Amino acid sequence: MANPGDHKPMGMADTIGGDETGGQAAIIQELRDAVSARDDFLAVAAHELRNPITPIRISVHLLRLAQETGDQARISSLLDRLDHQIERFISRMDVLLDIAQISSNQLRLERSEVDLSETVKRVIEEHQPMLVRAGSELTARIEDSIIGFLDAVAFTQIVENLISNAIKYGQCKPIEVTLTSARDQAELTVCDHGIGIGLEDRERIFQRFERAVQRKSHTGFGLGLWVSRRLTEAMGGSIGVIGQKGAGSLFTVTLPLKGTNR
Amino acid sequence: MEQSSESRPNGKTILIVDDEFGVLEVLEFILSDLGYHVVAALNGQEALARLRDCAPDLIVLDLMMPIMDGAAVLQTMQSNGKYSKIPVILTSALREQNVKERCSGYSLFLRKPFKTDKLLESIQQLLAAAPAKSKPEQK
The missing domain is CATH 1.10.287 (Helix Hairpins)
Incomplete structure (x- = not known):
């Protein structure tokens, strides 16, 4: 290469x-x-x-060792862990697939009735181990039973991207998530108090993946934000960020609940 | 209750630095199980803070990370005599040829996904060859 x-x-x-x-x-x-x-x-x-194959490979090694000792409880716990790691791998692959589909204009939404409130709560729950590891406390204010006619996978992907981003760039500081609705629109906000984004980078972080990684160092924002923007826009919504370098970021996603394609 | 590094079976502290939560989780699990005292960090900035606090005997360092990458950590370590002798196993999804163009100062490179045996062997060899470590900084 x-x-x-x-x-x-x-x-x-x-x-x-x-x-x-x-x-x-x-x-x-x-x-x-x-x-x-x-x-x-x-x-x-x-x-x-x-990257996500690394823990899978280590878990297989641990399973082999556990198999030698015949420790069934340990085998069972390692299998659960392996299953979770494979789920995470699939989710990462979905992002790459989304990118390929978006790039070739082949993204097809599959709309259905989605409980946005439950989705956000579930994603937060799934990120608890990462939050504990990062030392960040997440507070959520989720309005109950917000139902939208959206693509469930795409919405989940957006929430996951924003929350994992807040954990990675949040510098162990508190994170706040809100989900509200008004006039047939849902608004999701994810606020961290980490490194923040300078004015000059606000557009860059949402640009195509090619621009999302800074050339000399790999400290740039990843693929997630570009994908999030495209998925949000495909569902007729918008995504934006405010904040200051060193003072954190507030991402806001607005989505029509009745379903409007763009 | 956490054991002090001296009361651990082999008394060695390993700092693992990776933004991939799954990698941190399994490495912490396997290395703790082998009796190492494991300290984890999610990015380079956090790694430098841990470096000052825990004086690790060895570092397993990822290259591509948010906030501060592995290359910047190596650069900082090389410019500080206190840390420049700590063995570093650099890991990345990139090929070593590309890694070499980005940074220097690591002891050994393992491409992800590496074999667990290879990692454990490398840790043992580097620890056996490493000079005695200096004490953590007093706060």
């Missing part, structure tokens, strides 16, 4: 050399950007595919 950012695609800069016109220079730059984007995507895809 080539080093991102160090490309001379197809040797064009060499062949055209000093004859570059403004137009040619722009094309060359575009090609360079495209190659860099491809490499960034490969790095992100490797990260997303290989």
Whole structure:
């Protein structure tokens, strides 16, 4: 795999050399950007595919050891853990699949009656171990029985992305989640008090995955926000962020409950 | 109740740094089970704080992390004589060739998903070869 950012695609800069016109220079730059984007995507895809397999592989090792000792209670507990890890892996793969579908304009929503309140509560519950590990306390204010005609998987994906993002970038500080409804619209907010996002980065974090990872270091926001934006917009909603660098972020997702495709 | 590192079977402290919750969870489980004192951190910034507090004998460090990545942690460690001798096992989903272009100062590289045996062997070898550690900073 080539080093991102160090490309001379197809040797064009060499062949055209000093004859570059403004137009040619722009094309060359575009090609360079495209190659860099491809490499960034490969790095992100490797990260997303290989990372969650690591705990699965370790769990298989632990299961083999437990099998040797015949400790049924331990085997059973390890199998539960393995099952959970595979669920997480599938969820990560779904994001990559979403990206592929969104990129090729093939995203198809499957709308049904979804209990948004229960979905948000369940996602929060599933993130409890991560919250404990991160040392963040999450407070939720969820209005009961908000029902929407939405794609259940897409809505779950959005909530998961925003909550895991708040945990990762929240610097162990409190996180607040709210879900309310008014005039046939639901509003989900996720607020952290972590590193925050500077004004110059607010648009970048929602851009295509190619731009979501900073080239030299991998400290940028991941794929989740771009996917969240596309899924929200596909359901006729909107997503935005406010906040300041060093003072945390407040993400707001607004979704029509009666179902409007965009 | 938590045991002090000295009362653990092998008395060694390992700092594991990874933004992947599942990785932290299983590594903590397997290494604690083997008698190591395990300290965990979810990103580089947290790792540097733990480094000052717990004076680990070895670090298992992920490269791609939010807030502060593994390359920045290695850079900080290399510039501080107190930490520059601590063995670091660097892990990443990337190939080593790409990792080398991004950072230096690690003792050994393991590509994710690594084999557990390989990780455990590497930890034992590096700990056996490592110089005696310095004491944690007094607060």
